[in-house]
Amino acid sequence: MITDYSIQAVAINAIPLIFAITVHEAAHGYAARRLGDNTAYLLGRVSLNPAKHIDPVGTILIPLTLLLTGSPFLVGYAKPVPVRFDKLKNPRIDSIWVALAGPGSNFIQALIWAILLITLFGLGVNEPFLVSMSQAGISWNLGLLVFNLFPLPPLDGGRILAGLLPARQSIALGKIEPWGFFIVLALVFTGVIGSFWMEPLIGFFKGVIYLITLPLQMLL
Numbered sequence: 001m002i003t004d005y006s007i008q009a010v011a012i013n014a015i016p017l018i019f020a021i022t023v024h025e026a027a028h029g030y031a032a033r034r035l036g037d038n039t040a041y042l043l044g045r046v047s048l049n050p051a052k053h054i055d056p057v058g059t060i061l062i063p064l065t066l067l068l069t070g071s072p073f074l075v076g077y078a079k080p081v082p083v084r085f086d087k088l089k090n091p092r093i094d095s096i097w098v099a100l101a102g103p104g105s106n107f108i109q110a111l112i113w114a115i116l117l118i119t120l121f122g123l124g125v126n127e128p129f130l131v132s133m134s135q136a137g138i139s140w141n142l143g144l145l146v147f148n149l150f151p152l153p154p155l156d157g158g159r160i161l162a163g164l165l166p167a168r169q170s171i172a173l174g175k176i177e178p179w180g181f182f183i184v185l186a187l188v189f190t191g192v193i194g195s196f197w198m199e200p201l202i203g204f205f206k207g208v209i210y211l212i213t214l215p216l217q218m219l220l
Contacts, residue, residue, distance in 0.1 A: 016137035018050045024102040025053040028081040031101035035094040037087040045081045053078040068136040098157035106145040113137030122220025146201040153177040
């Protein structure tokens, strides 16, 4: 049975998670459109409507499981935005920018949540729900940012790596894609990605956000 605390935790996490995933996917579609591919736009995927992006397993089941089992890292995914890389103006380079758009949007959202949290504390507002939601917003977005940067397709990091590799190696990497997500999930639930990838990189990005927000912290 889900406890009252768990219900509260789900409520606190739902809004930042939905925003994190929705904006992430919309950012991919927006970047693709700007760089020459209208596929996602024509399918209505360049949208902030969560219903367009929610995946029952990746957006609901996996995050809920991690949340209720007390996982130190919170990750999830949405329905991938379709991109026709051959329609991009410069497919090799532009595919990197399209892939970076999603994690980039999560970094910006984490920064916004951090600014909100600092502002709340600075103004002496100690409303538990808002404070907890801001903290969850930082955690979800940093988790999605770092998780999606893991260099294995179909994750964004795999797309970025494929764009940086020579053609032959890029093709070889692409052959892993049908099995890539199963490999990633196995690494997540065995703790390998958490210890050797997510923990150090989340710490790094927290440090970057701290430096960016330092003037605001000093002001408030």
